[in-house]
Amino acid sequence: MSGARRVSKKQPQPGFSPRRLYVVLALLGLCGLGLAARAVDLQVLDHSFLARQGDLRNLRIEPLAAHRGVITDRAGRPLAVSTPVRTLWANPREVLASPDAWNRLANNPVLNTRTLSQRVNAHPEREFIYLARHLPPEQAQQVLDQKVPGIYALTEYRRYYPAAEVVSHLVGFTNIDDVGQEGMELSMERRLRGEPGRKRVVRDLHNRVIQDIEVLDEARPGEDLALSIDLRLQYIAYRELLSAVQEYNAAGGSAVVLDAHTGEVLAMVNQPSFNPNNRAGVRLSALRNRAITDVFEPASTIKPITVAAALESGLVQADARVNTHPGTLRVANKTIRDHRDYGIIDITTILTKSSNVGVAKLALEMDQQLLPGYMSEFGFGEPTGIPFPGESSGLLPIRQRWRDIETATLSYGYGVSVTALQLARAYGVLANGGVRLPVSLERLDSAPEGVRVISEHNANQLVTMLETVISEVGTARRAKVAGYRVAGKTGTAHKLTAAGYAEDRYVAVFAGLAPADNPRVVTVVVVDDPQGAYYGGLVAAPVFGRIMEGVLRTLNVEPDQPAGQYASMVLSGEAR
Template structure:
């Protein structure tokens, strides 16, 4: 090559090796795959965020969104004077969401079970179903006990406020008030009858919770609960206590199966007291039997025996078939093959004598002066055979057969209390005609300032005559002497009825009865008493039930500040005084 000369050198391209060509292809493939994956992710995101948005939101809320019930406070039940008979106290309920829970360590499980008085096995069974989102662990425990549970810090365990019913008077008023179940709903008595009024309406709160059960935020407006209304009964807790004390003492003293007493306001028909024994404590129903829970004064039916006689006799006076001067032959007589007799027969008696000596013969002859239809209409007007409409759940209607099917003997026996069935509260209502000038008052379970109008059954003249006859029956020689009250006049009628078992009357099983009012001349209270199967030696109504009437009616008059209408030195007859037969 010479100096200064120029020339160009051609570079020949080096051919790509096969390995290099393979690497480039792989890169492009990888980039393509990554691009496709990225597009798939974008598509999936769009699908989830747009197409499946509602579904996913619902699923998320289903796991962490909860609707909490804000329990309404059940209405207070009081007596007529505002004394509380049923109140609600705040308690806590422990619940869990097994689906949100991890397995609980054995030590924590045992500690939780101990706080809730559960066995570890029982607690494990409640938490074992992981599909459940809600399960009660223990209901209605004290707030202090609930705080100890929550202090364990177990995820998925939560508490909720509820209310537990408490009955300050316990067994004294349990058959009237009834009780609620663990869910707070009425089960018996007034609690059941007025459930809608007392319960109110629960509120609700929709929240989001974390996995530990803690509330994160509200996701909707809170709906506050509407508390139940206050309910005032016609019952006077002082008279109720007195009635329960006396009926319990009488049942125990006479070794009886059971007993009931009803007290009505003679002017308004309000139920001042209704007590049964045996009874039960609604605050602790462990060991309570159905027999203890029977509201016998309302649902038990019986043949009223001689206490029916004034009601039957009043019809003969009302229709003018007899008057106070009428004298009847009261010797034993026959109706077909049946014999009508008195325990202590007398050749003749006037109307007062028939009541004082409790004459079956005289009463039946007076009843037979009326047609069967007339007698049926009278008994029907008195409410027999129909529910008394007091408002008590399960109140009995009794039995009054169609008059077309009556035979003469049946019309006769019904007049002295056999062949029809009644409840004690029906008899109390029927006796309002004697205390209220012939008008039968409806019974009011609730306090009222405007009593419902009654229905006239007798004219005033007949009602006054019957009232005077029943007052005279409380004087020496009458069957109501055992019901007399120091300082007050009374009117009343005792009765003793054999019990029917199967198709036969049992000679040694009786119901002792007494129906009456006081003061006699201006009645303020009506008291009816029934003692079932007294077995301590005495079984006549005048000896067993009349003293209960005396104590309850006398105490009620003093509680109500009723002015005595007889001298304070009028004395009761001693127990040794023979009681006229009312059987």
């Protein structure tokens, strides 16, 4: 029937199964038992596993700082030492996570809130930045005591120079990372620097070291370095040179003191100087070790080498006489002049009176290559071989053919450029009986082997001749040292500029040795561009005398004559 109601059949519902519930509960129970068993195993049976895992999250490898080698003078007096300092660093992520703690540094003189904010906000993704380096421990502790999360400290070493500007040009200095930048600090970097080590430490949740576990690699300190200088002599030379540069308002100056028997540098000073402990505002020009890097024309201090070449070649004997009349000598288009007409004079008087005409005539009688050859043997035109950055080799021209005017001017110190150290080495040949010794900036245990340049006889003759320069009739009366016989030579050179030789600018030089009967010390003094007086005998010679007096007495060198006796001998003409 169409109107009949359709009856739908009811779908059967799935019945409740207790077995499925039991299976789920059983699985949960087994998991719980497994976790409990594992917990028992870790906490009781295998406790070391958790300890190891905890250590892995707290153990760290930390660097062990190695201090740089100590630089001392020849007697062990410290010239450069490394002192432990504290460096503050931060993990910007940790610091930025606790901005409320920054106010603890609001008025801190070492690191304030503003500086901290600027530093960490500039490097938010980094895990290490420096905040302040090389702080005294007490200053660093002022910051650490505020317990700002993310700020830590580490130990570094900072270089300190006890003698400051007195040895600054020779010793040099290091940068903030303790790497040598100038002087012996730079040239001996490999020997002086230490090798950092490693250690394993435990840090807490605040990243603080709470326990040192073990040293993995021992830090190896750098090698100590004993220089040849004597700090007592260094102070003497520094004081006297500074006094002269200030007195004559000079542009600068240098002084070198050599041991005549070993070639060791006993003192080396320069002006202007600088304090390596505080180099703020120091000009680059003040950093130069002028005694090694700066060259000048030695003028008349070269004349003993010209005379040595004449004697050694057999051209003349010590008693030979040279006619210097009328006090001038025309060579090519140049007139060579003496201070006055000395007439016919012997070789000694050529040096005593510093006769340009006399030495020029000697040089012009030689073979063209003879004089340059002897100058080379005395060490001009080549570096001294010391391990020092920026050493100049000077300038000694090499020519196939020398014009007469070139030979003549070379004979009295023009056309050749030297350093103060080279000039001291050359006079060391005379002081050491004609043997040239290598120069050393490090203390030596014994004298090195040298190279013979001229005969011992001729060297001794030249020293005797140079004693007359210090006499009342010589050009360097102010270089005398009471109680000692002194030999030396003055020099006054026009400064060479871009426009040629300056008419009113000079370099005043004195080079000498003492005691003359058995030379122990060689000293060279150079004063650059003195104002007012400018002659070597007036400006540089007195500095030499004061330095030499202090050096000889400090070294306890026995006087070779009673005080006053030498002066009377010179006046009577007996000092030869």
